[in-house]
Amino acid sequence: MKKSAPQEASIEVAPITRQKLSDQVYDRLWEMIVSGDLGPGDVIPSERVLMEKFSVGRPAVREALQALASKGVITISHGERSRVNELTATIALEQVDEIAKLLLSAEPSNLDHLKQIRKILEAGTVRVAAANRSDEDLRSLRALLDRQKRQLKNTKGFIEADIEFHAALANASGNPLLQAITRAMLTWLFEYYKPLLHWSGREGTTLQEHEKLIQHLEARDADGAAALMREHLDRSDPLYTSSNS
Structure with missing residues (x-):
């Protein structure tokens, strides 16, 4: 009896895509930064050196460097060599800042979600602050409270x-x-602050609670x-209300 030919296995694979040269340069530089070959404060090799190292033209190198700069990973200064930045949570959150504001504008219910997150985050934050605060932190908070008192007739300054x-x-x-996330969250909320014509003593209550x-x-x-928080x-x-409310 004649044997049937073996059937080919069905394998799902993604098609091979050709990467732009600038993307490849970006990936190589990113790997160098992640691995520590290029650390915070280090100077990025010149465009000419990168062109020779990666066998690409100047446009690919420049596009890759601009992409890294737009993410806050490096700083490009006119007349000076580019340098690697010290990466922080603030830099990371700045990358999502505009998207977060767009998300809040596109879906009003997200504002309520953000306010819910704020309660969870800040109630937990003050617990940690109560354990870790320094005398300098207390002086800073009292100075800010005094500043807020001086802004009673200036709604924007008060907020x-x-x-x-x-x-x-x-x-x-x-x-x-916590510092970076809290500041970003408060900045997003401030976009939706709607001052009321009559606060009915709200400022005084705010100051007392602070x-x-x-x-x-x-x-x-x-x-x-x-x-209390x-x-x-x-x-x-x-x-804090949406303009669609």
């Missing part, structure tokens, strides 16, 4: 000082990721600080 106060609470945590938060941190009272944000939530 800007409010943002700086909450950012300083994150600074007191000693966690650089004073109490400082006192909780001074006493290293993590539970008290977290409970939740109440504080529950009260301020209505001040």
